[in-house]
Amino acid sequence: MELRNPVMTASGTFGYGTEFQDVVELGRIGGIIMKGTTYEPRQGNDYPRMAETTGGMLNCVGLQNKGVRYFAEHIYPLIRKIDSRMIVNVSGSSPQDYARCAAVVDTLEDIPAIELNISCPNVHDGGMAFGVTTDGAASVVKAVRQAYHKTLIVKLSPNVTDIVSIAKAVEAEGADSVSLINTLMGTVIDIEKRKRTLSIGTGGLSGPCVKPIALRMVYQVAHAVDIPVIGLGGICNATDAIEFIMAGASAIEIGTANFLDPAVSMKVVDGINEWLDAHNVASVRDIIGVAE
Amino acid sequence: MLPRKSIVDLTVRSNQSLGERFVLLKCTDTSAHLPLMLPGQFAQLRVDNSKTTFLRRPISINYVDIDKNEVWFLIQKVGAGSQALASLQSGDILNALMPLGNGFAMPTNTTDRYLLTGGGVGTAPLLYMGRCIRDMGGRSTFLLGARTASMLLELDMFRVLGDVYVTTEDGSMGESGFVTQHSILREQRFDMISVCGPSPMMKAVARYARKTNTPCQVSLENMMACGLGACLCCVEKTVRGNVCVCTEGPVFDINELNW
Structure with a gap:
């Protein structure tokens, strides 16, 4: 899958x-990774699902969505002609559940890729459970690879001891690309109520506060696998994006920053081009992984 | 069809303190006409210069003065984010994503009797709603509640737009008690009740509305991140399942809610 430019928007943001179409020219974004989709509809977790922290936020949405068949019937017709790469983020509760969701997306002509979410920290059945072991990650990718024939991106969890071994395991099962990082599991306590703030106690931390961790992991993974790496985690501007590219990412995703400035993705596209021009660099390809 | 959303760099024209806890910011767009806004809609205001907060703050559209190209926001100083907004001074830039949400249902006839009731800072959207009802040739009844007289906001403005009734918990102005205890609710009947305020107050008004078989709409203020229906953080449980307050609301018919 080719992208017009390396800037995508992250699932769930x-x-x-x-x-966002009132405030963003969607055709100027390289790719849009749509919200997490499962085979069966999911109501998600109870409110409150969000907490703020210095330099970021935590969420425990829990994959609320109306299911992939609803997506195919009611949403796909509305988004298929958007002039960007429209990518479905697929989640599930078992390898077979992931595979049957991916199989439905496989039939949708204008969806060139899926991003497999084996790293959601906010659901008990599946999600991150698969992404934290090499065997679990491999089992999901193996099942989906048989059901899905287009570009398969696997989104990795940072909540592991050795993210490189997970990346290698999914590469060995036929993943075309890995994206990282998903959110870091954290919590927030309301000291007046003497209680954890989020409805399920924990949530996924995102925002600029996670960027150095994400960047380190992208660097490690990009140096260990042969497939393209997509970097994300706290990217707020073109400088952040170029850091990830120099760490080895072929493309990047912007997530939580969309909440602060809904038009940030276009600004990052422009900012990368300005940097390339100012430094006489012909293409983003020329700076992928150049950081020592 | 809702008005088109935009991201606007507003310029603060004035910052007026309303007692210790509230600030009224009057803002303009110096380069263009402000977007069309509906009563009950809100803006996501970017909070600059606040180290401990991260997200924008959803703030009701308090009033729109079309002649002056002004939009007003009533800020209650609660935490670091609202404190930072309240400290903005004349000439400062306030970045706003707006207008967001659905807004209140408006009367279809000028003779429709609308009761607009709110508590504390929740009275904010009712002012602009009352203005729009007056522009249609109608007249609203306002029932405004607060803990004490000094926390009743913009009363002079409300009085221009309709009949104003007041309750205070300490009896310092109007009738003593909560809005649901005001005598007007026993003496008059309405075609619609529009409510914005603390959750217990809205639930009490909703009970009154159900008892008297009066249509009732409430404006919720769940915590939110994006304001655009993308993050799914601000959900409310409804008869249709979990829905985003920022896009399906903030205004809901009480029959949609699991109250």
Whole structure:
């Protein structure tokens, strides 16, 4: 899969793209990774699902969505002609559950890729459970690879001891690309209520506070696998994006920053081009992984 | 069809303290006409210069003065984010994503009797709603509640737009008690009740509305991140399942809610 430019929007932070169309020219973004989709509809977790922290936020949404068949029937017709790469983020509760969701997306002509979410920290059945062991990650990718024939991106969890071994395991099962990082599991306590703030106690931390960790992991993984790496985690501007590219990412995703500035993705596209021009660099390809 | 959303760098024209806890910010767009806004809609205001907060703050559209190209925001100083907004001074830039949400249902006839009731800072959107009802040729009844007289906000403005009734918990102005205890609710009947305020107050008004078989709409203020229906953080349980307050609301018919 080729992208117009290396800037994508991260799943769960940009809806289906249409929510942002009043303030963003969607055709200027390299790719839009739509919200997490499962085979069966899911109601998600109870409110409160969000807490703020210095330099970031935590969420425990829990994959609320109406299911992949609803997506195919009601949302796909609305988004298929958006002039960007429209990618479905697929989640599930078992390898077979992931595979049957991916199989439905496989039939949708204008969806060139899926991002497999084996790293959601906010659901008990599946999600991150698969992403924290090499065997679990491999089992999901193996099942999905048989059901899905287009570009398969696997989104990795940072909540592991050795992310490189997970990346290698999914590469060995036929993943075309890995994206990292998903959110870091954390918590927040309301000291007046003497209680953890989020409805399920914990949530996924995102925002600029996670960037150095994400960047380190992207660097490690990019130096260990042969497939393209997509970097994300706290990217707020073009400088952040170029750091990830120099760490080895072929493309990047912007997530939580969309909440602060819904138009940030276009600014990052422009900012990368300005940097390339100012440094007489012909293409983003020329700076991928150049950081020593 | 809702108005088109935009990201606007507003310029603060004035910062007026309303007692110790509230600030009224009057803002303009110096380069363009402000977007069309509906009563009950809100803006996501970017909070600059606040180290401990991260996200924008959803703030009701308090009033729109079309002649002056002004939009007003009533800020209650609660935490670091709202404190930072309240400290903005004339000439400062306030970045706003707006207008967001659905807004209140408006009367279809000028003779429709609308009761607009709110508590504390929740009275904010009712002012602009009352203005729009007056522009249609109607007249609203306002029932405004607060803990004490000094926390009743913008009363002079409300009085221009309709009949104003007041309750205070300490009896320092109007009738003593909560809005649901005001005598007007026993003496008059309404075609619609529009409510914005603390959750217990809205639930009490909703009970009154159900008892008297009066249509009732409430404006919720769940914590939110994006304001655009993307992050799914601000959900409310409804008869349709979990829905985003920022896009499906903030205004809901009480029959949609699991109250």
